Amino acid sequence: MKIAVIGSGYVGLPTACGLASFGNNVVCIDNDPQKLTTLQSGIIPLYEEGLQELYETVKDKLTFTGDISSVKDAELIILAVGTPMSDDGSANLEYIFQATKDIKPYLQKDAIVATKSTVPIGTNDEIENIINRPDIAVISMPEFLREGYALYDFFNPDRIIIGTDNISVYNKIRDLYSSHIPAEKIIRTNRHSAELIKYASNAFLATKIQFINEISDLCEQVDADVSDVAAGMGMDTRIGRKFLNAGIGYGGSCFPKDTNALKYMADKHGVNLGLVSSTIKGNHDRRFNIANRVNKYISDIEGKARVAVLGLAFKNGTDDIRYSPAIDIIKNINHNPIYAYDPRAMDNARKELGPNVIFTETLKDCISDADIIAILTEWSDFKALEKESFAKKTLILDYRNILDEPTMRSKPNVIYKRIGQKI
Ligand code: UGA
Numbered sequence: 142m143k144i145a146v147i148g149s150g151y152v153g154l155p156t157a158c159g160l161a162s163f164g165n166n167v168v169c170i171d172n173d174p175q176k177l178t179t180l181q182s183g184i185i186p187l188y189e190e191g192l193q194e195l196y197e198t199v200k201d202k203l204t205f206t207g208d209i210s211s212v213k214d215a216e217l218i219i220l221a222v223g224t225p226m227s228d229d230g231s232a233n234l235e236y237i238f239q240a241t242k243d244i245k246p247y248l249q250k251d252a253i254v255a256t257k258s259t260v261p262i263g264t265n266d267e268i269e270n271i272i273n274r275p276d277i278a279v280i281s282m283p284e285f286l287r288e289g290y291a292l293y294d295f296f297n298p299d300r301i302i303i304g305t306d307n308i309s310v311y312n313k314i315r316d317l318y319s320s321h322i323p324a325e326k327i328i329r330t331n332r333h334s335a336e337l338i339k340y341a342s343n344a345f346l347a348t349k350i351q352f353i354n355e356i357s358d359l360c361e362q363v364d365a366d367v368s369d370v371a372a373g374m375g376m377d378t379r380i381g382r383k384f385l386n387a388g389i390g391y392g393g394s395c396f397p398k399d400t401n402a403l404k405y406m407a408d409k410h411g412v413n414l415g416l417v418s419s420t421i422k423g424n425h426d427r428r429f430n431i432a433n434r435v436n437k438y439i440s441d442i443e444g445k446a447r448v449a450v451l452g453l454a455f456k457n458g459t460d461d462i463r464y465s466p467a468i469d470i471i472k473n474i475n476h477n478p479i480y481a482y483d484p485r486a487m488d489n490a491r492k493e494l495g496p497n498v499i500f501t502e503t504l505k506d507c508i509s510d511a512d513i514i515a516i517l518t519e520w521s522d523f524k525a526l527e528k529e530s531f532a533k534k535t536l537i538l539d540y541r542n543i544l545d546e547p548t549m550r551s552k553p554n555v556i557y558k559r560i561g562q563k564i
Contacts, residue, residue, distance in 0.1 A: 142165045142166075142216050142217055142317055143165070143166050143168075143214050143215050143216050143217075144157075144160055144165050144166070144167045144168070144215055144216070144217045144218075144219065145167070145168050145169075145170060145211060145212040145214075145215035145217070145218045145219070145244075146160075146167060146168070146169045146170070146218075146219045146221055147170050147171075147209075147212075147218065147219065147220050147221060147222055147240045147243075147244065148170075148171060148220070148221040148222035148223070148236075148240070148258070149169045149170075149171040149173075149176060149177075149180060149205065150187070150221065150222075150223065151187060151189065151286075151288050151291065151394070151461070152221040152257055152258070152284050152286060152291075153169060153171075153219075153221035153222075153257075154169070154185060154187070154189070154192060155189060155192060155286060155291035155292055155295055156219060156221060156257065156284065156286075156295065157169045157203060158192060158195045158196050158199055158203065158292075159195075159292065159295040159296065160317070161199035161202040161203045162195060162198070162199050162202075163317070163318075163320070163321055164202070165202065165317070166202050167202060167203050167204075168203075168204045168205075168206060168211050168212075168214075168215065169203065169204070169205045169206070170205075170206055170207065170208070170209055170211055170212065171205070171207065172207055172209075174207065177205055177206070177207050180205040181205050183196075183200070187460065187461075188459060188460040188485050189288070189289065189291050189292065189459070190289060190290065190291075190292065190293075190458060191292045192291070192292060195292060209243045209244060209247065210247045211247075212244045212247045212248065212252075213247040213248075213249055214249070215249070215252060216249070216251075216252060216253065217252070217253045217255060217313075217314075217317070218244055218248070218252060218253070218254045218255070219255050219257050219282070220237055220240055220241070220254065220255070220256045220257060220258055220268075221257045221258055221284075222236040222237055222240050222258055223236055223258070223394075224236070224237060224258050224259055224260055224398075224402075225394075225398065226397065226398040226401055226402065229405065230401035230402065230404060230405045231261070231401075231402055231405040231406075232259070232260060232261050232398065232402040232405075234260065234261075234264060234267075236258075237256070237258050237260060237264065237268070238267070238268075238271065241254075241268045241271045241272060242271060245271065245272055248272070248274070248277055250276055251276050251277070251278075252276075252277055253277070253278045253279075253280060253310055253313065253314070254268065254272065254277060254278070254279045254280070255279075255280045255281075255282040255314070256268065256279070256280070256281050256282065256283075257282055257283065257284045259283060259284075259339050259340070259343075259395070259398075259399055259402075260281075260336060261336065261340075261402055261405075261406050262333050262336045262337055262340075262406060263333065263336075264336065265279050265280070265281045265304070265332045265336065266332070278305060278307050278310040279332075280303060280304055280305040280307075280310060280311075280314065280332065280335075281302075281303075281304030281305070281332045281335035281336050282301075282302065282303055282304065282314070282335070283302055283304075283335055283336070283338060283339035284339075285298060285299065285300070285339075285342065288393065288394075288456070288458065288459040288461055289456065289457060289458020289459040290458060296321070298322060298326060299326065300326050300327075300328060301318055301322060301326060301327045301328070302328060302330060302335045302338050302339075303315065303327065303328070303329050303330075303335070304329075304330050304331060304332040304333075304334060304335020304336065305329065305331075305332060306331055306332070308329075311329045315327050315329075339399070340399055340402065340403040340406070341403070343395055343396055343399040343400065343403075344399065344400050344403050344414075344417050344420070346384050346396070347391055347396040347399075347400050347417075347420050347424065348416055348417065348420045349384045349385065350384055350385075350386075350388075350390070350391045350396075350424070351390075351391075351419075351420040351423045351424050353367065353371055353384075353385045353386070353387045354387050354388070354390060354423070354424075354427060355423065356370060356371075356387070356561075357387035357560055357561030358561075360561040360562065360563075361561060361562065361563060361564050362563075363563075364563040365561075366559075366561065366562050367387045367542075367560065367561025367562070368387075368542055368559070368561065370561075371385040371386065371387065386519070386541070386542065387542065387560050387561045388519070388540060388541045388542070388560060389427060389428060389431045389466040389467070389470060389517055389540050389541070389560075390424045390425075390427035390428055390431075390466045391424055391455075391466075392455030392456070392463070392464040392465045392466045392467075393455040393456065393461065393463060393464055393465070394461065394463040394464065396424075397421075397424070397464040398464075400417055400420060400421050400424075401421060403417055404417050404418055404421060427466070428466040428469040428470050428473070429469070429473055431466070431470050431540060432469070432470045432471075432472075432473030432474055433473075434538075435448075435470070435474050435513070435515055435538065436473075436474060436475050436476075438513055438536055438538070439474070439475070439476055439513060442512050442513070446476070446512040446513055447480070447510055447511045447512050447513075448474065448476050448478075448479050448480065448511065448512065448513045448515075449479075449480040449481070449482070449507045449508050449511040449513065449514045449515070450467070450470075450471055450474075450479055450480070450481045450482075450507075450514075450515050450517055451481075451482055451483070451504065451507065451508070451514060451515070451516045451517065451518070451520070451523050452467050452483055452516060452517035452518025452519075452520060452523070452541075453465060453467050453468060453471075453481060453483035453486040453487065453489075453490040453517070453518065454467070454483055454485060454486035454518050454520075455467070455518075456518060456519060457518055457519045457520040457521065459485065459486070460485040460486045460488070460489055461486070461489070462486050462489045462490050462493060465486075465518075466517070467483075467517035467518055468490065468493055468494065470515075470517060471494060471498060471517075472494070472495075476497070477497040478497050478498065478499045479497060479498050479499070480498075480499050480501055480506075480507045480508075480511070481494070481498050481499065481500055481501070481507065482500070482501050482503070482504050482506070482507035482508075483518065483520070484504075484520055484522050486518075487500045504522060504523070504525055508526070508529070510533070511535060512533075512534070512535060512536065513535075513536045513538065514526070514535060514536070514537045514538065515538040515540060516537070516538065516539050516540055516541050516543065516544070517540055517541070518541065519541040519543050520543075521543070523543060523544070524543060524544060524545075526544055526549070527544055527545055527548045527549065529552075530552065530553070530554075531552060531553070531554040531555050532554065533554060534554050534556070535554055535555055535556070536556045536558070537549065537555055537556070537557050537558065538558050539557065539558065539559045539560070540560050541560070542559050542560055542561070544557070546559065
């Protein structure tokens with residue numbers, strides 16, 4: 142199939158490379174000249190595990206251009222542009238509607254326009270109205286790729302949702318995937334259901350995280366251990382262990398934006414999504430609560446403390462710092478300087494954080510001589526701390542519970558604190 146992907150970001154690029162690896166010819170269209178120059182020189186301008194390597198193997202099937210008229214050869218046009226959060230919490234649809242208007246004059250007969258961007262219910266109806274051609278099908282095909290694991294998720298999806306009432310269009314899209322993905326994972330719904338499946342899934346996962354974070358707060362007051370509680374709860378297959386890791390709250394470009402957009406949508410329809418509203422507020426407050434905890438520990442130290450923060454990305458496996466709780470926490474730690482290290486996200490964080498943050502070349506440089514070390518992102522790289530010895534008294538705040546507890550507790554000079562244990 143000839144496919145055009147509009148938008149070369151965290152969704153567009155893995156999708157384009159994945160579809161090219163199925164044997165399709167894919168053109169990626171983007172209007173950012175700097176990004177295009179990098180892509181055209183053969184470099185993937187974002188960090189995503191295995192993506193550069195996959196790109197090398199599918200190069201002959203993939204082209205990058207800024208020329209929107211290139212959609213004219215495509216049987217399938219995938220919209221994968223951003224739908225960022227507006228000030229009122231709604232999804233900003235400016236880019237998706239602009240992309241729709243841009244492609245409209247060039248669409249070949251019977252082309253299919255598939256929306257992968259996360260868009261509010263009814264957006265695909267509006268896209269259809271803009272295109273206004275009976276031969277063009279507009280379908281909703283939400284993406285469920287996690288950053289950092291996007292290729293794994295592309296090749297091993299839990300489900301592929303195809304939102305359309307048009308059976309022959311459904312069959313064509315199903316055939317695109319069915320030689321590589323088990324048939325029972327591909328389902329058809331109407332367009333509105335497909336749009337809502339995406340929001341409901343993200344909001345549910347966000348709520349699951351907020352739930353365990355609240356339970357974690359309770360654990361700290363009653364001498365229970367949230368890791369044990371999550372393990373015990375997760376053994377119930379109806380609950381499941383995934384997304385029960387207590388921490389500093391969720392971040393990224395999806396959960397914060399999508400929970401807010403879902404609430405906005407529901408409010409508009411007069412429906413009270415109380416759980417989602419509470420999740421949004423609880424998650425927002427959490428980052429300030431964590432910063433205050435660190436501030437308290439700093440003030441307890443006599444003399445000038447050396448403070449080290451490990452992790453800037455909103456989660457491991459990515460260089461993305463959008464709505465990263467780590468960034469907000471650092472901004473709210475009242476200390477100068479703060480030493481910081483992240484294996485991938487330092488370039489992005491440099492643009493965001495003030496001069497009081499010193500970015501170190503290595504993990505070792507960051508923690509060297511530290512009085513307080515706070516772990517804010519769940520990078521496995523930080524497990525290197527298990528092998529370190531500490532020459533002076535060091536408080537290690539493991540706010541992602543990633544270190545081995547017995548190992549850390551047995552270390553001379555280390556005071557080891559985890560999230561969701563008695564404070
Ligand atoms: C999320 C969804 O997981 C994907 O299915 C979806 O496609 C994507 O949003 C999207 O809408 O595009 P992503 O934002 O990449 O993916 O990140 P997640 O892996 O879901 O993590 C989100 C946040 O929750 C991170 O800050 C992470 O640290 C946090 N988290 C996750 C926890 O605090 N505890 C957990 O147990 C799991």
